[in-house]
């Protein structure tokens with residue numbers, strides 16, 4: 001197999017060239033039945049690729065032609081035995097990974113700082129999560145990975161768990177010692193399922209943390225769209241055969257996937273895989289060069305600090321992806337959200353996310369030196385302005401404590417519920433999720449007991465203007481708890 005091939009794109013382009021008279025959906029028929037302004041902007045070429053699973057174009061739900069070949073090429077490029085394409089992001093790939101592995105009542109080891117899709121799958125599967133404490137970085141106010149010691153202790157206590165979930169790397173680019181975690185889990189016969197939403201590029205450069213497949217993990221849900229050059233919403237699920245039955249994974253993936261799969265997204269996965277396989281190393285070297293130069297300059301600005309290798313002091317924080325530029329702004333007396341807003345309003349710069357203490361900028365091979373200069377000089381100006389205004393002051397970083405889970409997430413989600421004012425919820429069992437998105441890590445989830453610490457943390461995020469979401473009440477003045485006696 002040649003990574004230079006793009007079987008799906010070639011098939012689509014050939015089909016468009018043949019220009020068959022189209023009596024199938026989508027009804028916009030190459031854009032002719034569409035709003036003209038949108039059609040003019042997007043362009044007829046893109047709209048002509050908006051096709052559907054007619055026989056010549058293969059079917060993601062039962063691939064036998066170009067989609068099958070494109071997935072096989074992807075498996076080879078990612079070092080997997082099988083790769084399944086997702087047109088519903090990594091969220092669906094994560095759900096397929098969990099729902100194909102655990103059955104109702106099965107125990108699953110999960111770091112508490114997981115994305116909401118992991119917890120959604122746990123609710124749907126009626127699995128029994130054993131939450132593990134990720135290592136906390138009290139300097140930056142973020143959670144890293146799981147230590148080998150923490151997982152070893154959990155496995156010794158629960159040798160009957162059905163799977164271990166690992167985030168590799170985190171949103172902030174920190175990886176745990178994945179090879180050791182995999183070896184440890186496998187010694188108990190436990191498969192390792194990796195949330196690799198932020199790590200599609202890792203397997204293509206030796207200066208980045210190991211990819212899930214390189215470390216021997218059993219499955220990895222990987223956002224190609226985030227950092228691998230495909231279109232938003234396109235991801236892959238990589239599978240290693242052995243402890244996992246790939247055919248069952250494919251069935252579950254199909255159960256969760258729309259029957260109207262976007263061929264634009266599928267084709268973008270085909271070409272992103274080609275680009276990563278053929279030129280990934282040189283692209284990543286370029287992105288690393290940009291990110292490392294920017295880090296050096298930002299670290300020289302008084303009041304700003306980049307998360308760097310100095311945080312790598314354990315098996316939970318074992319390797320760093322420097323293209324994730326996490327900048328701590330707390331010493332300016334500002335929140336990350338303040339800086340995000342100032343960058344937007346005064347400099348026309350949009351960052352990936354902010355939190356109470358940091359901003360996160362994603363650097364890729366789509367960036368230029370000029371882009372990096374704009375960011376660095378904006379940050380220098382902001383630092384100078386606010387240093388003068390507030391003077392430099394140390395801020396104590398607060399992190400939410402891990403809440404106690406006293407009811408299964410599914411039972412709490414389906415229980416009779418009651419809506420109560422936020423402060424009246426202390427001691428009650430949550431029936432919905434509350435999270436800041438991004439990054440989408442729940443502060444509270446169904447089944448957990450509400451504490452004053454969790455409420456303080458929610459209110460601090462709301463005060464800072466951060467996007468707290470989840471509850472039916474968008475202002476989070478009320479939350480849904482399980483009715484007493486349920």
Ligand SMILES: Cc1ncc(COP(=O)(O)O)c(C=O)c1O
Pocket residue numbers: 088089090091092094115117167170171195197198223233235438439440
């Ligand atoms: C750690 C993590 N996992 C999973 C996801 C979900 O990925 P997607 O947006 O591709 O569905 C995200 C999204 O931000 C994430 O940050």
